[in-house]
Amino acid sequence: MNAVTDNLGLYGTGVLTTLQISLLSGLGALVLGTIMAGFRVSPAPPLQWVGSAWVTVLRNTPLSVVLFTIAFGLPEIGVNGSFFWFGVTGLALYTSAFVCEAIRSGINSVAPGQAEAARSVGMTFGQTLTVVVLPQAVRTVVPPLGNVLIAMIKNSAIVGAVGVGGDLYSVGVQLTGAGGLAVIPVLIGVALGYLVLTIPAGLLLGLAERKVAIAR
Amino acid sequence: MSVLYDIPGPRSRRRILIGSLIAGAVVLAVLVVVVLRLAEQEQFTAEKWGPLLDPTTEEFPLVWQRIGLGLQATLAAAALAVVFSLVVGTLLAVTRLVSAPWYRWLVVGVVELLRGLPVVVTIFFAARALPALGIDLPILAYLVIGLTLYNSVIIAEIVRAGVASLPRGQAEAAAAVGMTRGQSLRLIQLPQAFRVMLPALISQLVVVLKDTALGFIILYPELLRTAQIIVQTTKNPLQMFFVVAIIFIVINYALSRLATYVEKRLSRSTTTPTGAAPAPSAQEGALV
Numbered sequence: 001m002n003a004v005t006d007n008l009g010l011y012g013t014g015v016l017t018t019l020q021i022s023l024l025s026g027l028g029a030l031v032l033g034t035i036m037a038g039f040r041v042s043p044a045p046p047l048q049w050v051g052s053a054w055v056t057v058l059r060n061t062p063l064s065v066v067l068f069t070i071a072f073g074l075p076e077i078g079v080n081g082s083f084f085w086f087g088v089t090g091l092a093l094y095t096s097a098f099v100c101e102a103i104r105s106g107i108n109s110v111a112p113g114q115a116e117a118a119r120s121v122g123m124t125f126g127q128t129l130t131v132v133v134l135p136q137a138v139r140t141v142v143p144p145l146g147n148v149l150i151a152m153i154k155n156s157a158i159v160g161a162v163g164v165g166g167d168l169y170s171v172g173v174q175l176t177g178a179g180g181l182a183v184i185p186v187l188i189g190v191a192l193g194y195l196v197l198t199i200p201a202g203l204l205l206g207l208a209e210r211k212v213a214i215a216r
Numbered sequence: 217m218s219v220l221y222d223i224p225g226p227r228s229r230r231r232i233l234i235g236s237l238i239a240g241a242v243v244l245a246v247l248v249v250v251v252l253r254l255a256e257q258e259q260f261t262a263e264k265w266g267p268l269l270d271p272t273t274e275e276f277p278l279v280w281q282r283i284g285l286g287l288q289a290t291l292a293a294a295a296l297a298v299v300f301s302l303v304v305g306t307l308l309a310v311t312r313l314v315s316a317p318w319y320r321w322l323v324v325g326v327v328e329l330l331r332g333l334p335v336v337v338t339i340f341f342a343a344r345a346l347p348a349l350g351i352d353l354p355i356l357a358y359l360v361i362g363l364t365l366y367n368s369v370i371i372a373e374i375v376r377a378g379v380a381s382l383p384r385g386q387a388e389a390a391a392a393v394g395m396t397r398g399q400s401l402r403l404i405q406l407p408q409a410f411r412v413m414l415p416a417l418i419s420q421l422v423v424v425l426k427d428t429a430l431g432f433i434i435l436y437p438e439l440l441r442t443a444q445i446i447v448q449t450t451k452n453p454l455q456m457f458f459v460v461a462i463i464f465i466v467i468n469y470a471l472s473r474l475a476t477y478v479e480k481r482l483s484r485s486t487t488t489p490t491g492a493a494p495a496p497s498a499q500e501g502a503l504v
Contacts, residue, residue, distance in 0.1 A: 041220055043232045046240035060422070060468035061461045062429035065440055069461065072447070073454035077257040107220065115220065133220065157334035161433045169337060176344050183345040190341075191333055198332045 007175060007189070014171035015193050021088055021156045021167060022197070026149055028092030033099025040104050051100065058097035063155055066090045067162045087159035091152065098148040106141030107133070139212045146205035153197050168193045264452040268459055279446055286442030287463065293356060293428045293438060297363035298421055304364060305371030306406070312372070313379065314397045327369040335366040336430050343434040355436045359428065367424055374416045378409035415479035422468045422475075429464070439463065 040051035160169035172190040267275035339362030390400035
């Protein structure tokens, strides 16, 4: 286990870099995904088309292809930036499609009768949305959304593999490559690093689920 | 009909129409700006697209031949990984259901550990750890092993959910006619569970197919890696990766439509078992 204990500092920065990529991409994915979900449930067909094209394209393309297109394609059209930001952008774009679908299915899971009942007792659109529809939608959205974000933490490893460097995955590659350290202990270290991130995220999600879960 | 708004009357229909026109104009404007930008950066030249679209160029047959080989390699890896994942996953699920507690906990531990690891990590370490242990295999095998490690535990969970979704009476009836738990699983529960699971399994196929595009990290010549190599001579990364993305989108889109179709078919042809847990749906499997 020396491979892990001797390189605790490296693992630490790896975890932090992975966390940094995940937080930035997660934020971007939530914002973009919510906008796209709004497009998909809007009454204007052009917006619906944009939303569904967005989801179809990004959900069916491997993340590595998305990242390659951005990292090697954007410089071709004169958009230059660091690999780090290309990686974060790619991960955010890819994840936003899944966020969009989680939110949209949450909204769709609320029965139309709920809003009809709200309107029939004289609630305004705003009241209907905030008091009746959204509280129920959020309850269905939280578990899948949480799973999407946890999967995103794991997907950040692909960002590392495409060439950002410094994240947990890259630390694993670096330690097994240059130092020629034993592979198994290094793997255990990398695994622990990811579990340090995903297990608390899972617990947090469980807490959030219990908070919003009410028997229907 | 949506929960968010009523069926629109004449006035809201007019408003929606105006809104649609404005939104459409904005979308179109964005597209035009993107296309102009691409044209300005000379991304629509014959030089960039020729090798991919113009059969008269000398690169065209070579490029598409290599893409074909890459696609073959991708499909081969995906097919092998799916078959192995299915076998290992089913074994994991079944042994977890019928074995002694200590073994059950071991399986749960392995499942949780592998679920928490990025699939790119399992692939990379399969390719590094096995040679270090003196096991030399072709690169395809490392990719398949890496994919199987990750996907078999996902499939194990799908199988478990599938078995759990059956009415309890099925297992009870099997026990009542004297079957052992193994016989009951093999002859009664699993055949029904696989039927229920089919949509989720097809969706998992999409995930596996997308994950084969990680083969580039161990230099397995799948579609993306092939594209990466071609780009070095044709110098058209944007166009090349665009084509690769289209290939993946077409295959995966067809697969997800198939999953939805099968799901509809199944829910129509069988009466829903009462008092059973919900079956794993196609959507659940289609995660990331």
